[in-house]
Amino acid sequence: MARIVMKFGGTSMAGIERIRSVAARVKREWEAGNEVAVVVSAMAGETDRLVNFCREASSLYDPREYDVVVSSGEQVTSGLLAIALQAIGVPARSWLGWQLPIRTSDGHGSARIAEIDTTALNASLANREVAVIPGFQGLAAGERVTTLGRGGSDTSAVAMAAAMKADRCDIYTDVDGVYTTDPRIVPRARKLKRVTYEEMLELASVGAKVLQTRSVGLAMKENVRVQVLSSFVDEDGEAEPGTMIVGEEEIGDMERQLITGIAHDKNEAKITLTSVPDKPGAVASIFAPLAEAGINVDMIIQNIAHNAGSTDVTFTVPSADLARSIDVLNRAQGEIGFGELVHDTRVAKISIVGVGMRSHAGVASTMFTTLGERGINIQAISTSEIKVSVLIEEDYTELAVRVLHTAYGLDAPEDAAA
Amino acid sequence: MARIVMKFGGTSMAGIERIRSVAARVKREWEAGNEVAVVVSAMAGETDRLVNFCREASSLYDPREYDVVVSSGEQVTSGLLAIALQAIGVPARSWLGWQLPIRTSDGHGSARIAEIDTTALNASLANREVAVIPGFQGLAAGERVTTLGRGGSDTSAVAMAAAMKADRCDIYTDVDGVYTTDPRIVPRARKLKRVTYEEMLELASVGAKVLQTRSVGLAMKENVRVQVLSSFVDEDGEAEPGTMIVGEEEIGDMERQLITGIAHDKNEAKITLTSVPDKPGAVASIFAPLAEAGINVDMIIQNIAHNAGSTDVTFTVPSADLARSIDVLNRAQGEIGFGELVHDTRVAKISIVGVGMRSHAGVASTMFTTLGERGINIQAISTSEIKVSVLIEEDYTELAVRVLHTAYGLDAPEDAAA
Numbered sequence: 001m002a003r004i005v006m007k008f009g010g011t012s013m014a015g016i017e018r019i020r021s022v023a024a025r026v027k028r029e030w031e032a033g034n035e036v037a038v039v040v041s042a043m044a045g046e047t048d049r050l051v052n053f054c055r056e057a058s059s060l061y062d063p064r065e066y067d068v069v070v071s072s073g074e075q076v077t078s079g080l081l082a083i084a085l086q087a088i089g090v091p092a093r094s095w096l097g098w099q100l101p102i103r104t105s106d107g108h109g110s111a112r113i114a115e116i117d118t119t120a121l122n123a124s125l126a127n128r129e130v131a132v133i134p135g136f137q138g139l140a141a142g143e144r145v146t147t148l149g150r151g152g153s154d155t156s157a158v159a160m161a162a163a164m165k166a167d168r169c170d171i172y173t174d175v176d177g178v179y180t181t182d183p184r185i186v187p188r189a190r191k192l193k194r195v196t197y198e199e200m201l202e203l204a205s206v207g208a209k210v211l212q213t214r215s216v217g218l219a220m221k222e223n224v225r226v227q228v229l230s231s232f233v234d235e236d237g238e239a240e241p242g243t244m245i246v247g248e249e250e251i252g253d254m255e256r257q258l259i260t261g262i263a264h265d266k267n268e269a270k271i272t273l274t275s276v277p278d279k280p281g282a283v284a285s286i287f288a289p290l291a292e293a294g295i296n297v298d299m300i301i302q303n304i305a306h307n308a309g310s311t312d313v314t315f316t317v318p319s320a321d322l323a324r325s326i327d328v329l330n331r332a333q334g335e336i337g338f339g340e341l342v343h344d345t346r347v348a349k350i351s352i353v354g355v356g357m358r359s360h361a362g363v364a365s366t367m368f369t370t371l372g373e374r375g376i377n378i379q380a381i382s383t384s385e386i387k388v389s390v391l392i393e394e395d396y397t398e399l400a401v402r403v404l405h406t407a408y409g410l411d412a413p414e415d416a417a418a
Numbered sequence: 419m420a421r422i423v424m425k426f427g428g429t430s431m432a433g434i435e436r437i438r439s440v441a442a443r444v445k446r447e448w449e450a451g452n453e454v455a456v457v458v459s460a461m462a463g464e465t466d467r468l469v470n471f472c473r474e475a476s477s478l479y480d481p482r483e484y485d486v487v488v489s490s491g492e493q494v495t496s497g498l499l500a501i502a503l504q505a506i507g508v509p510a511r512s513w514l515g516w517q518l519p520i521r522t523s524d525g526h527g528s529a530r531i532a533e534i535d536t537t538a539l540n541a542s543l544a545n546r547e548v549a550v551i552p553g554f555q556g557l558a559a560g561e562r563v564t565t566l567g568r569g570g571s572d573t574s575a576v577a578m579a580a581a582m583k584a585d586r587c588d589i590y591t592d593v594d595g596v597y598t599t600d601p602r603i604v605p606r607a608r609k610l611k612r613v614t615y616e617e618m619l620e621l622a623s624v625g626a627k628v629l630q631t632r633s634v635g636l637a638m639k640e641n642v643r644v645q646v647l648s649s650f651v652d653e654d655g656e657a658e659p660g661t662m663i664v665g666e667e668e669i670g671d672m673e674r675q676l677i678t679g680i681a682h683d684k685n686e687a688k689i690t691l692t693s694v695p696d697k698p699g700a701v702a703s704i705f706a707p708l709a710e711a712g713i714n715v716d717m718i719i720q721n722i723a724h725n726a727g728s729t730d731v732t733f734t735v736p737s738a739d740l741a742r743s744i745d746v747l748n749r750a751q752g753e754i755g756f757g758e759l760v761h762d763t764r765v766a767k768i769s770i771v772g773v774g775m776r777s778h779a780g781v782a783s784t785m786f787t788t789l790g791e792r793g794i795n796i797q798a799i800s801t802s803e804i805k806v807s808v809l810i811e812e813d814y815t816e817l818a819v820r821v822l823h824t825a826y827g828l829d830a831p832e833d834a835a836a
Binding site (some may be wrong): 016020050053055056057058060061062064065066067068069072075076078079080082083084086087093094096098099143144145342 | 468479480486491496497516562563
């Protein structure tokens with residue numbers, strides 16, 4: 001007997017037929033003698049509908065009332081899944097965020113889970129009841145409804161698993177696992193059996209959007225074994241195994257790859273400030289106002305001073321923040337003292353990720369050589385302990401991902417390819 | 419300064435534009451210095467959508483989970499109205515059923531309000547905040563969500579007004595008040611300035627569906643002054659007065675009419691059992707099994723025994739219960755010992771209602787004479803202290819209502835007619 005949290009996203013909950021399929025899958029885990037808590041999203045499209053109502057009502061909506069409105073989508077699907085489970089003979093009940101309760105910060109619209117009271121829930125599970133829990137919602141200290149921000153149901157599921165000391169947190173999504181890279185770009189991409197929390201975090205943060213980044217960070221912190229698997233392949237009642245996200249110590253040496261995955265991200269924009277005075281404090285005067293505006297600067301290169309006392313500074317920001325960044329920088333022009341501001345959104349960030357990097361030198365140079373051989377110019381580089389990212393011209397994205405996938409030996413054998 | 423409860427139905431809440439109109443109307447009461455609580459329904463059509471989800475999920479749905487699902491519609495509109503009020507400078511917040519809380523029985527799907535805690539609410543109102551309260555929902559003893567049954571938001575509003583000791587409970591609907599009869603049948607029907615609780619109860623119970631019957635009963639018990647008025651006529655910002663529902667003592671003698679209104683109801687079916695043994699206990703053996711099945715029998719006539727030892731018994735039941743009634747009676751045929759069961763749904767009940775009846779004789783005979791002169795045959799009669807109802811052939815419904823409206827002097831003057 002194990003204690004399992006199962007999480008189903010909006011596509012899996014879109015309509016009663018699909019909710020019935022979810023119920024059937026939950027029933028199998030329950031029949032196997034497991035204690036099961038299910039965390040559900042709202043029906044696909046419902047949260048958008050509710051968010052739009054709030055925006056229509058006021059562009060400056062009160063986030064406390066926004067939370068009252070948008071949390072209702074998960075309330076509906078939890079009640080419906082409980083009904084669908086009962087209909088096939090599985091005792092079940094819904095537990096709303098305020099009923100458990102799931103205590104959160106009072107950061108309405110993007111609250112953080114502080115504590116989950118599992119007393120009543122444990123009694124219910126011991127009684128062989130399946131618990132159905134709306135994701136995304138919680139309760140702030142003033143007894144008001146909160147939500148965790150978009151994609152928050154993944155975080156709800158991991159937090160539930162941690163609080164319940166669950167053996168596993170199964171996240172059912174519309175992909176069947178984590179791949180070495182985007183299979184739409186590289187048909188010979190392979191599904192990973194295991195990936196470490198750290199790798200998953202780096203992959204998620206650079207555009208492989210399988211799980212919400214926050215949920216992976218929480219899983220790592222709380223040591224929750226997370227499995228990503230598909231809610232759709234299961235026609236004969238057998239679930240195909242997905243990808244387990246685990247601690248590094250669980251991955252055996254034999255299994256360990258140098259590089260685990262290759263990610264790409266087209267949502268960055270490059271800004272270059274020319275003729276910045278080459279003196280102490282100049283760089284701080286650029287990035288301090290951006291930080292104050294809450295804009296996340298990623299890659300930074302400061303060129304060697306090309307003429308007496310001045311230099312160019314290049315960096316990237318999320319494309320969505322480009323207009324605001326330009327505004328912030330222009331207003332600080334006097335203080336920074338730059339010449340021109342040049343920006344470019346036709347860039348892409350390509351990242352190689354793998355914990356194997358820690359113990360191997362020369363990983364990055366393979367990347368630079370491989371791209372260089374194809375005439376792909378590297379505009380910026382950033383590295384972390386288990387990741388190397390380069391900024392290139394957007395048009396080369398697919399080519400770069402494909403050649404790197406081959407160069408690092410990630411291609412599936414010919415006969416295993418899709 | 420007064421303390422007011424305003425209630426808006428689903429049509430008034432259908433979409434952000436209408437919610438904005440509601441907010442504007444609430445603002446006027448608030449700006450006049452009043453303390454205002456607003457009770458809202460779900461957007462028109464939303465409760466049906468949610469109920470259908472539950473039915474689709476299981477025909478035998480758990481009413482506790484049904485309540486979780488269907489109560490979400492009012493949660494959405496309360497949050498949105500709070501946002502819309504804030505957008506026009508009115509401080510407002512939503513109070514969900516479990517937040518106040520509104521304590522109810524545990525009769526899920528049709529719970530009854532037991533007690534409303536107004537401590538937090540009063541503090542908020544004293545602080546010049548408008549309270550927005552979802553109708554239809556409450557909280558049972560086990561901290562689970564309940565709903566009050568369809569149309570329950572009227573009851574929520576009256577209960578809130580009673581708990582808050584409000585000066586007035588204004589129910590905004592898609593009609594602009596209570597009329598002497600259905601204006602679609604009698605164009606010269608007049609809007610009543612005042613009607614007593616008792617009259618309103620009788621009118622509601624015989625088909626003038628302006629307010630949910632339960633809410634009128636509660637208003638009478640708690641002595642809440644209820645006003646019915648339109649949410650739509652108000653183009654120049656001035657609200658047209660509607661109909662006040664008040665205690666009998668508030669209606670002056672000058673104002674008092676013999677008959678206040680004429681109602682009709684086509685949702686009754688007539689059943690006749692022939693050759694029922696004319697002996698003690700025979701009638702009880704007919705109505706006991708119907709009562710056990712929860713079927714509400716209305717008008718009853720036992721004909722004079724037409725031949726030795728047997729008689730015909732005629733009565734009406736709601737059309738919706740006809741099939742079940744036939745089934746119940748056929749199964750009890752041995753015990754009752756009737757000959758044939760004849761049924762007829764092509765009947766209508768016409769009722770004259772008025773507290774003036776108490777002090778005037780001859781009211782009913784005017785009704786019988788008027789109908790007789792038009793050749794309308796009366797199939798059954800029932801009376802209460804302030805109501806006389808007759809059962810007639812359905813085809814004569816409109817004619818009967820029209821001639822009675824004239825006979826009792828209810829027609830508006832020619833020049834005031836619509």
